[in-house]
Amino acid sequence: MSRRIMLIPVGTSVGLTTVSMGLVRAIEEQGIKLNFFKPVAQPRRGDNGEERSTAIIAHHASVSPITPFELDYVERMISNDSTDELLEEIIERFEEKSVQDAVTVIEGLVTTRHHPYAERLNLEISRALDADIVFVAVPGNDSTTDINHRLEIVVDTYGGHKSQKVVGCIFNKVNAPFDEHGRLRADIGAIEAPEHDEARTQALRELPIFKKGLSLLGTIDWSADLVSPRATDVAKHLNATLLNEGELSERRLSSVTFCAREIHNMTHTLKPGALLVMSGDRGDVFVSCCLAALNGTKLGALLLTGGYQPDENIMALCSQAMETGLPVMLVNSNTWQTAQSLHAFNQEVPVDDSQRIEKVMVHTAESLDASWVNSLTQKVSRQKKLSPSAFRFYLTNRARQVNKRVVLPEGCEPRTVVAASICAKRGLARPVLIGDETEIRRVAEQQGVVLSDGVEIVSPSEIKDDYVEGLVALRGHKGVTEVVAKELLDDNVTLGTMMLQQGDVDGLVSGAVNTTANTIRPALQLIKTAENASLVSSVFFMLLPDQVLVYGDCAINPDPNAQQLADIAIQSAESAQMFGIEPRVAMISYSTGSSGAGSDVEKVREATKIAQELRPDLLIDGPLQYDAAAIESVGKSKAPNSPVAGKANVFVFPDLNTGNTTYKAVQRSFDLVCIGPMLQGMRKPVNDLSRGALVDDIVFTIALTAIQAAGN
Template sequence: MSRRIMLIPVGTSVGLTTVSMGLVRALEEQAIKINFFKPLAQPRRGDNGEERSTTIISHHCSVKPIKPFELGYVEQMISSDNTDELLEEIIERFEQHQQSDAVTVIEGLVTTRHHPYAERLNLEISRALDADIVFVCVPGNENPVDINHRLEIVVDTYGGHKSKKVVGCIFNKVNAPLDEHGRLRADIGAIDAPEHDEERCEALRSLPIFSKGLAFLGSVDWNADLVSPRAIDVAKHLDAQLINEGDIASRRLSSVTFCAREIHNMTHALKPGALLVLSGDRSDVFVSCCLAALNGTKLGALLLTGGYSIDENIQKLCNQAMETGLPVMSVNTNTWQTAQGLHAFNQEVPVDDSLRIEKVMVHTAESLDASWVTSLTEKVSRQKKLSPSAFRFYLTNRARQVNKRIVLPEGNEPRTVVAAAICAKRGLARPVLLGEEAEIQRVAAQQGVSLSEGVEILSPSAIRGQYVEGLVALRGHKGVTDVVANELLQDNVTLGTMMLQHDDVDGLVSGAVNTTANTIRPALQLIKTAENASLVSSVFFMLLPDQVLVYGDCAINPDPNAQQLADIAIQSATSAEMFGIEPRVAMISYSTGDSGAGSDVEKVREATKIAQSLRPDLLIDGPLQYDAAAIESVGRSKAPNSPVAGKANVFVFPDLNTGNTTYKAVQRSFDLVCIGPMLQGMRKPVNDLSRGALVDDIVFTIALTAIQAAGA
């Protein structure tokens, strides 16, 4: 049975694309079949490529949207009085591509002075496709009476309160910054919006219209982080010349300051994410900005106006600051003209800004009414494959539920500090940063984050003495005395491991600076393996575009024997189950079934038999070649009777060389998000990070560590 939801804007600039993205993501997290259809392309100013909503969802979700009709063709049909024929073509295209057992999100048109026919066409399309209606409204600074009046009018347009097709309303951009006329501020870094206003949200929920049958389906707060463009987006908009490229593709701009004052009057503007606009001949200001960058402040970018060139000697003086990644660009326009250009900047998310798109999707999805989203999935087919978004949703949702205390020994490492702030803000864990508070707060300020009460900072020197006796008790047989123990505890990873051993924390995450050996060695010595585990192994969660695969062991055991390989398979299957994946385990080899011989194949064959005998309830098969395990057509050909071939989602590699090479080849070749390695078989959860880990990698590793702690 299919469900069709059409999003109808109430007014202009309601952020319809944002809500579409969020609803698709929320449904994706339910692991169901989804369609997306924007019947008519409606390009915005500056859009030259494919329709924006369709492109974003096709690239960033496991959905293949239905292609929209071009606006020129639509307007030609309307002007020729062929609207009925147009509607027939829309229905035909929809029916050709829609899945009968899926939920379809349909995005309506926004009424503008260039598209006055949009409201009438939305009504006709919703009727033609027999879609339920959900309104999207921006409350602005209107009082509740006026908002209610607007909604009553639009509800009447779509059949009134008695219509079963009129479902509810989603409020977007709640608490957004407004100008003096009550309009949404469109300029970059306009102002910081105040914190979530629960009183305003409650006023919206209490509108009289919601007592008449219309449902309140969500309130999406405006969030400054979600409208921060990249420096490269501004450079393209202004057609700026790059003097120093730096990190222009990744640095975010959260504020704009025009530097026309003396240095001592503008030091407050030298902050993370700031776009500093200055005349190209103001060498004093330029040097001051470079000094701030050298001091660790991650400025957004410098924009030089007037077409002036930087003095050669000044540029040499500031070369080291440039090497920190500070983007510097130049325009020929004067300061006033540049300000006008910045004011006209299109704040909509670019289709290639993956990081921002992901954040927008997650934020919007989390703001929708969960019970309504779940109700849409009733009698709709579930996907057999767990999508990456559904996996991430499981991680974050489950981590919130278990609410574990996770120690981060690398407490003053910048990415770790930002990740801790995010985890505390989203309620994923109670992070504990080991380090001196002044240093950690300085790093946080440089990274542009504030550490809430949910982030705990512990000075190692203040707590080290508590664990000397315990360390001696654990390692005394190896010659560890009080003096040696105190010396070993100078290492924060060892200190954090002792905190975990004493149950003062629930898990440990390290490795952004430390090597894998430095992270794991204290755990093996002090935490040890679980009672039912013969070894410690690892898995990676590989987030492919349409599903999540589990790879084990790619980080710990160089050449496991058959018994150990069987244990790794069982541990990996158990980990998959812990994270919502129904395991189908493939024991990987260079040969499938009985087609090959040799000691390596025999090891995998024996390991498969051992694993099957130990856990007959699991789907485990091998030996299987990778293509036979992963590709259905190959699996049918090479192993037609296998319950796993072509459908495997847990891949167990015969040795570390094969596993590590495969995971890195897949990750790098397809630019995949890869979470791990997650250690298995420990009494308590300890997890390692890649030294090249991104902030999001650390956040997800903290979340999965919390879940492990709850399942241990």
């Protein structure tokens, strides 16, 4: 059985691509087979290459979209009175390229003065593909009466309220900043959001049309975070010359200030994410901005106008500020002309802006009615592979349910502070930051985040003495006296580990600054291994484009023997099950089956036998070469009778050298998100971070730590 949903825009600039992205993500998170089809490409002015919606879905979802028909071809067919033939070709392409027994998201055309035929063609395509209709509208500044009338008209066009094909409506850009003429402020200087108007949202929910059978399927609030462009996007738009590239591709712009005042009147504008525009000969302003950067404020970028380059002596004076990653751009236009160019900046998300696309997809998916999304997935086949989106959804959804308290010993580290703020805001955990409160709040301000009441800040000096007695009791046999215990507790990781050991928190995440050894050593000494575990090992969750793989052990045990390797395999399989992955475990070696000999391959062969005997309920096989385990055609050739070959999703490596090298090679070669290492076999969850971890890596590690805590 399949479901087909066609998104129909009600008006222009409704954010149809955004809604498509969100709906695709929401369905992906259910692990359901999915198609995406925009029958007719509708490029925006200035777009080159692939159709935008199709390209974004292709690059950022576990879906292979069906190729749309080119607009020129469609218009030629319509002008030749060949619409029927066009519809036949659309149906033929859909039937040939779509995955059977799946949900299909179909994106319609937007009616514009250049495409006046769009509304009629949408109607005909929806009928040809037998799709259910979901309208996408933007309330703007219109009265609820006007909005209701507009929806009534479009519902009548598609068969009226009695039509079983008309399902509902999604409101996008709710509470967005509209001007007095009802137009969305599109200039980059208007990306600060107005206050959320709950009364307005409630009024939309209570429109008379929703009492006649039409369903409200989602209200998507406008968010400033989702429209903040990268500095590189603005640089390309302005064709700017780079005086200092810095973190041009990473920094995002959340406000714009034109610096024409005295310094003391503009210090409040020197804030994270600010694009500061000034004449290139204003050395005083330039130096002030660089001083703010040196003080830790992560400004968005400096934009110099008039073609004036700062004096060489000033550039030398500010060289250390440049080293903080501050981008500096130069344009030849004057400040007024530059302001006009910024006003014309297109804030649609670029196809290559993965971070922003991910945020848009998550925000939109979470804004859709969950019961409706679940109804789409009933009686539709589920994917055999757990997609990255489904895995992330499982992580965040399960973490919200368990609501655990996770301590973060590196409380003053900027990425950790931002991650704690996100976790509290999204309800993924109750984060506890260890560190000086003044310093933590200063870091938060520099990073442009607000720490809500959901983030707890604990000063080490205020709690350290509470754990001295417990530490002496645990380590007294190793010569730890009260004096030594106080010294050991000066280390925040040890202090956080004692909080976990005493049951004051549920889990610990560290490693953004500390080494793996510094994170794990206190845990091994104080938390120790679980009763049913012979050792502590680790796994990484590798988020490939179309599935999630589990790699173990890539961080802890240098050269496990056969018994230890079998234990690692069982632990890794159980970890996979804990996170919604049905494990098929491959014991990796340089040889498959009985084709090779040697001590290394014999160890893997013996470990496989031990693991199979200990856990006959698990699918475990080996020795298998990596390609035989991962690629179906190779698996059938090299190990035709194996229940795992070609279908493995848990890979157990024979030693640390092989595992760590493989995980890093795969991660770096394909630019993958890797979550971990997650430690397994501990009494209580302690997890390590890579020192190069991104904020999202820390957020997901906190979430999986919370889930581990619930399973202990």
